[in-house]
Amino acid sequence: MATLIKNAKILEAEQLTTQDILIENGLIKAIGHDLNQQYGPADHVICAADRFVTPGLVDVHVHLRDPGLTEKETIETGTMAAAHGGFTTIGAMPNVDPVPDTPAKIALMVAENQTKAHVHVEQYASITTDRTGDELVDFDGVKKAGAFAVSNDGSGVQTAGTMYQAMCGAAEAGLTLAAHVEDDSLTMGGVMNAGPVADKLGLPGIMGISESSQIARDVLLAEASGVHYHVCHVSTAESVRVIRDAKRAGINVTCEVSPHHLLLTDADITMDNPMLKMNPPLRSPKDRAALIAGLLDGTIDMIATDHAPHTDAQKQGSMKTAAFGITGLETAFATLYTALVKTKLLTLGQLVDLMSTKPAQLFGLTHAGRLAPGQPADLAIIDLAHEYEIKADEMVSKGHNSPFIGWHVYGNVLMTLVDGQVVYGKDQQA
Template sequence: MSTLIKAAQVLQAGQLTTQDILIQDSRIKAIGHNLNQQYGAADQVICADQHVVIPGLVDVHVHLREPGLTDKETIDTGTMAAAHGGFTTVGAMPNVEPVPDTPEKVALMVAENTQKAHVHVAQYASITKNRTGDELVDFEGVKQAGAFAVSNDGSGVQTAGTMYQAMCGAAKAGLPLAAHVEDESLKRDGVMNAGPVADKLGLPGIPGISESAQIARDVLLAEASGVHYHVCHISTAASVRVVRDAKRAGINVTCEVSPHHLLLTDEDITMDNPMLKMNPPLRSPKDRAALIAGLLDGTIDMIATDHAPHTDAQKAGSMRTAAFGITGLETAFATLYTALVKPRLLTLSQLVALMSTRPAELFGLTGAGQLKPGAPADLAILDLTHPYEIKANQMLSKGHNSPFVGWQVYGNVLMTLVDGQVVYGKDQHA
């Protein structure tokens, strides 16, 4: 089966050039001009109509909610949402029921992902049994069963001894350890960023030190253990400073930032609004500025959505009682392109690297994040010219819990291909 994508603005080496893309047997065969003369007629032709083609996006931090929490999301709906957002590879976090904390459970989840997913799914195992305790998983066993990394996302590892032993085990198995960094003794019952806004609204705050203090602990443990230590959803200026210093010291640390922390601050919370409740919370404008600076100087390695769908009922009422988290897969590229690339804070090439190439490279996701001959035909076709409104009723995720509904944005995903097959898109076949 061969597919020819004609008249595409292809993003390669930081440049957009009009070329055709020939896909054959799930891989990119060639990129260039007059490919039908060299390779013969393709079985199908897709007219890109001068729209931009990029490598499929890669998100290492997604909650698919299956098994056990399928009222919020499923592998089916979550990966369709990913395809809608231009993502072709996602990393599925382990805070599901049951937790994938044994080789057998990991193998079962890998098989379910393979059967049900519309995009590639890399599966996390947990760091500890049941994700919240101190008993470590069999790191070598979960890796052999198919885990690409380990994380207790949703819960910080509270004791240094447990974290150090986990890092030693993960390092020996060759698994990255992705940490939800949060000292619960400092977080307490907070629901938003501690500061003047929380005080004004009368809501309990989560201090930034609850995040940065645990990162400071962990980078020294990472240095001692030799593990690839990855910080999930970094959100404060102090955290950026700690990671920057650790990198300068030669410690193997990487980190991600979520779109909402780049786009919003606690000053956008003008009332008790659960749609703006997330963990870590929206921080101050100073923190947001530090995050953007961290992207620009390379301290922050990638962008990851922390896609966290919930039912309407779970996000209703007060921030005191509603669930933490917002969706992100279907809004991430467009909101970031509109807010960062259009005003020229980032280039399109930089944004694609942060959302595709870099996460694939740093997590060893072979073949992902590439747009070149021989690579898997995982790509997205984007309309960067025409604005559109983000609408809840057009989302493919079960969760509509997004503060970006109603935003006017650029960067509409017209079509997503995985292994050369159209998994999302309008009928653009010629």
């Protein structure tokens, strides 16, 4: 069956050009003009009406909460939220119950993802048994069972010896090690960024060096082990500086930044508000400026949402007791396009590169991140022209714990296709 997307706006060297996209058997067959004349009539036509068509977005940092925490999210709801946000490939973190720390558990999760997901799901295994211990997983075994990378996300690996051994094992197995960087001895039970705002609100603070000091340790271990070391959700100026220096030294380190750290700072926390509680916390305006600079000079390689849904009850009350984390899949593109592209801090091409092409390239996802003949027909159709309001009742994630509800933004995802099939669409004619 052939599908033709008519009048799509496609980026070519930072210029939007109008072309058609022909899809056949789940793949992009051709991109160009007068495709009906070359290949005959299509079975199905989608009129893009000069809306932007991007390669499907790629998010290497998502919490699906399934199995064991399905009151927060499920494979079905989380991957539909991904599709709603224009994402066609996501990486599912291992802080679920049970933790996928054996080949058998990974194989089961991979099978569940393939059966229940609306988009492509790449599955993380944990670095250590039960994710918080010191006993290493069978790296070769979990890779053969389907893991695409390893991470203890939600917990930093506290001892250098464990991390070095893990890096050696991951390197030997050919797995990327994605690190939640946090020295527990420096977090001091904090719930937001340490500094004047926390002091004013009477809330305990998390020092930035709890993150940057562990990165400084890890980049030297990565150099010694040869692993591809990926830093999750970078949030401080010092972290950016350490990673920049490591890259200049030739160490195989990549990193991501989350949308909320690019869009908000602790100055936006004017009261005890659990919707603004996440880990790492919102940092200072100086840190935000350093993150933007890191995007622009290539120190920061990609954007990843750290989509972390919770129930309404878990995000109520005080920041002292509420859960860490916010959702991100359904708001990421629009908020970033509005705040960074429309203000000319980034180009549209740079944003697509950071949210699709680069994460796919750096994590070896050859099936993702490119809009080209022969590639899987994973793409999103997006309205860049009209403003809309982010509303909780229009979200499909179980979690509505987002500080962006009520924001007026541009970049509304109208339709998402995975392997040529519409998995999300507000209007079948786009």
